Amino acid sequence: MSYGNQGDGGYGAQPPGGGYGQQPPSGGGGYGQQPPSGGGGYGQQPPSGGGYGQQPPSGGGYGGGYGQQPPSGGGYGQQPPSGGGYGGGYGQPPAGGTPPDNHLVWAIITTLFCCLPLGIVSIVKSTQVNSKWQMGDYQGAVQASEEAKTWWKRSLIAGIIWWVLVIVGYILLFVILAASVPSTSSY
Template structure:
């Protein structure tokens, strides 16, 4: 019978034997750098000051960055950080667009209202 290991030797669990990670090693390899910025401040500001639904998505994405990083999913953590930033930006842009549209509607409404009242004579 052929063994993939020497049965007379003790198992080498701590040094990566049997496909395991070495003690203290990272599952996805060593991280390329520090943990990415989770953009939580921007997500909260976007939620409070801008568009609520898009800001909530940004908060959910930003809170998952640290969890993914701790689990060793460095690419997933970077992707979540990028998506949190993207959703915060979209929240801010949509808020600006909505406010510009509201101002345009009010200006048109008052121009029509004032134009109609100016054209009628009270004499």
């Protein structure tokens, strides 16, 4: 059964050198093949100098490559030289070697007796002190300690205000009830 003139290049003829589903001979660089080595196709890096994933040579811009820090002092990711905070750096322990006070006892006391929501924040901050210290985040541990102290003090102040209002309310209630009771006096 024949579909047209296959020998002359008619409608049913195969193209010279192979059919539509075949790959071109090796070295041709067809759609599904990689070019021979050294050719620099889409998936390969150029043999030397300047691909997209490579850093530019030193000397351009801010100390060389895009991800590099500037030479001596200043960059966004660097810690300031010693003196800032509680020991001077993210990875440098302070001279004493002991973590800052976590204020956990005061946080629990003010949570129980003063103001529950503010006390809970204080407990959360105080539990972060030791974990940050163990991870090496010394400045973060100091900051968490200061925040814990701030929150338990806020809880204490809110609790004092609350208890003063409660006492004043009971006194007013007692005065109002005492004034409304008829006095019985005999003459």
